[in-house]
Amino acid sequence: MSHAPAVAIDSSQYSGRAFARLTGIGAALGVVGLGAALALSGDTQQFYFSWLVAYLYFLSIALGGLFFVLILTVTRAGWGVALRRVVENVMATLPIFALLFVPIWLGRHELYEWTRPEVAAHSPILQGKSPYLNEGFFFARAIFYFVVWSGFATYFSTQSQKQDENGDERISARLRGLAPVGIMLFALTTTFATIDWLMCLEPEWYSTMFGVYFFSGSVVAILSVTLLLVNFAYAQGALRGVVTVEHLQDVAKLLFGFTIFWAYIAFSQYFLIWYANIPEETIYYMKRQVGSWKSAGMFLAFGHFLVPFFFLMPRAVKRRSGLLVAIATWLLMMHFLDLHWCVMPVLHHDGIQLGATDVAAFCAVGGVFLAALGWVSSRRALVPLRDPRLPESLSFENV
Amino acid sequence: MGLVPAMFPEGEYFGLLAEYDSPKALFHACEQVRDAGYRKWDAHSPFPIHGIESAMGLRRSRLPYVTLVCGLTGAIGGMALQLWANAIGYPMVISGKPFFNWQPYVPITFELGVLLAALSTVVGMFAFNKLPMHFHPLFGADRFEKVTDDGFFISVEAWDPKFDAAATERLLTSTGATRIQLVKRREGAAS
Numbered sequence: 389m390s391h392a393p394a395v396a397i398d399s400s401q402y403s404g405r406a407f408a409r410l411t412g413i414g415a416a417l418g419v420v421g422l423g424a425a426l427a428l429s430g431d432t433q434q435f436y437f438s439w440l441v442a443y444l445y446f447l448s449i450a451l452g453g454l455f456f457v458l459i460l461t462v463t464r465a466g467w468g469v470a471l472r473r474v475v476e477n478v479m480a481t482l483p484i485f486a487l488l489f490v491p492i493w494l495g496r497h498e499l500y501e502w503t504r505p506e507v508a509a510h511s512p513i514l515q516g517k518s519p520y521l522n523e524g525f526f527f528a529r530a531i532f533y534f535v536v537w538s539g540f541a542t543y544f545s546t547q548s549q550k551q552d553e554n555g556d557e558r559i560s561a562r563l564r565g566l567a568p569v570g571i572m573l574f575a576l577t578t579t580f581a582t583i584d585w586l587m588c589l590e591p592e593w594y595s596t597m598f599g600v601y602f603f604s605g606s607v608v609a610i611l612s613v614t615l616l617l618v619n620f621a622y623a624q625g626a627l628r629g630v631v632t633v634e635h636l637q638d639v640a641k642l643l644f645g646f647t648i649f650w651a652y653i654a655f656s657q658y659f660l661i662w663y664a665n666i667p668e669e670t671i672y673y674m675k676r677q678v679g680s681w682k683s684a685g686m687f688l689a690f691g692h693f694l695v696p697f698f699f700l701m702p703r704a705v706k707r708r709s710g711l712l713v714a715i716a717t718w719l720l721m722m723h724f725l726d727l728h729w730c731v732m733p734v735l736h737h738d739g740i741q742l743g744a745t746d747v748a749a750f751c752a753v754g755g756v757f758l759a760a761l762g763w764v765s766s767r768r769a770l771v772p773l774r775d776p777r778l779p780e781s782l783s784f785e786n787v
Numbered sequence: 788m789g790l791v792p793a794m795f796p797e798g799e800y801f802g803l804l805a806e807y808d809s810p811k812a813l814f815h816a817c818e819q820v821r822d823a824g825y826r827k828w829d830a831h832s833p834f835p836i837h838g839i840e841s842a843m844g845l846r847r848s849r850l851p852y853v854t855l856v857c858g859l860t861g862a863i864g865g866m867a868l869q870l871w872a873n874a875i876g877y878p879m880v881i882s883g884k885p886f887f888n889w890q891p892y893v894p895i896t897f898e899l900g901v902l903l904a905a906l907s908t909v910v911g912m913f914a915f916n917k918l919p920m921h922f923h924p925l926f927g928a929d930r931f932e933k934v935t936d937d938g939f940f941i942s943v944e945a946w947d948p949k950f951d952a953a954a955t956e957r958l959l960t961s962t963g964a965t966r967i968q969l970v971k972r973r974e975g976a977a978s
Contacts, residue, residue, distance in 0.1 A: 655893060662890050665882070701855070703847075785838070 397630055402771040406624030407477075410762025418755025429675035436495030437735045438749035442725050444487055444586060445609075445750070446757040448602065451578055452610025453479035454541050455603070455639060458574060461544070462567040467638055469781035471631045473772050474617050474765075476548055478610065481760040482541040486534040488753055492585065493527065501590040513592045529584060533577045540570045545764075548772055552775045553762035579601055589734045593672045597657040604650040611643040614715035619713050621770060630771055633707045634785050640706035646717065647700070651693035676729065679739030685731050692722040724750075795946075801924035801972045802828075802944040802956055804931065805964035810836045813939035816962035817842040820941060823958055827947035831931075831940040853911040854904045861903030865896040928970045942970070
């Protein structure tokens, strides 16, 4: 067994202790948020919809993390090793999302009209779809997604941690062999989860591009979160000199690329439906052109694409952590608006109604996510200390 | 004039050519030539050397600005052409859509933006590198053939404001050059 060369990083640089405080903050936020969400929503339907948006929002971040780790592994990326642990920590929160799914399962009759027998009885389309859209299969699929996501997230995360202790290079090789399987399963499960939980809010409507649409947003989200977490660690004195401006520039390049990818997918979906002009497809965009929903959609086109596109274009911006924090925060807000715009027109037909329940549900899910992230991060090194390619990553420079 | 590109000023000599025996020696020599304040000089190597651009003190290329301007020109031009043709010049009803609609024009706007950006990048790269250049005075230096094999060179051009045949040669010797020769502007090396 060969050992990876020891790298001169001192413990203050890789200590995740600073993240411990997130556990407390997150837990408090979660409890207060949950209480407030339950208390505020006299209307239970509003509670479930708000919960769904918040749930999908944080799930997309964690799933983006799984994708980011898998893609770094499968491409044998040398540059990203120094910041991979930060992303692994986000990914490692995935098991908690099975628990956070409980309210969605409980509220399935409020959220998904196809689960209501009286609706299905009047819809030949829903009757035709019943082999797929039935509660038993819906539940089984959800279990399957969580098993796949939690399985891969936990395995990749714990193996990486194990390498910190024994420096076994075979762990890297084994994970690299497993990553392509993970990517294929990730693509399938994410697509179908998006169909189940998001697209089937309007069960008579369909778009073959919807899974990719959610995926593109989730990658934008994890890249933004990575930038924020690295800068949070900087502020706590960790990761300095390990994750450098060169790594941040590369994350920013990916962020630039994936905002374009998001726009490409969003436009393609809209464009095909617009061109074909078939009523059962256009209904989706008709609903989202009512009142302030239309403004929200236009705002997304600018805020989620044009603004970050031109903002992130210059090299100098991609190398300034203050500016990156600003655009990452902005894009995370846009990502929330994006999901809100996808989900909420089903409930509020006349226009956008961002209310206290939305904020409370966001705090509840976000608090749990943050607590889990803090708990995971504070219990191990913030850098994969004995990854064989860590030295390569530390000396990485953009040409 | 003849074969010698017009971009090189008149004069008997092209400049000095110093040879080094390793990429590392070349790298450190570049740092010293850079620090000595020379502007019109170049490093030559059979393969790319990581970090050489900062050792040479090269500024970042202006090429991205060319790409940006031409890309935007292509995109705006593409959109404008379609809007004019379909809404003003030759209005035709196509599958019941309005004359003035931006949606179907996006793909071509995008394509033209990418096309002009890509072409201008290639053309701009050639222009900034002064290519194509069919002859270069350094081709006259016999040792310079090794640059495609195992030779590492620095050439300092005679029209650099700081150039002085004797002083520059002393500098190049001090950087560890194994061999230095004066290259004539037209044909072959002088010594």
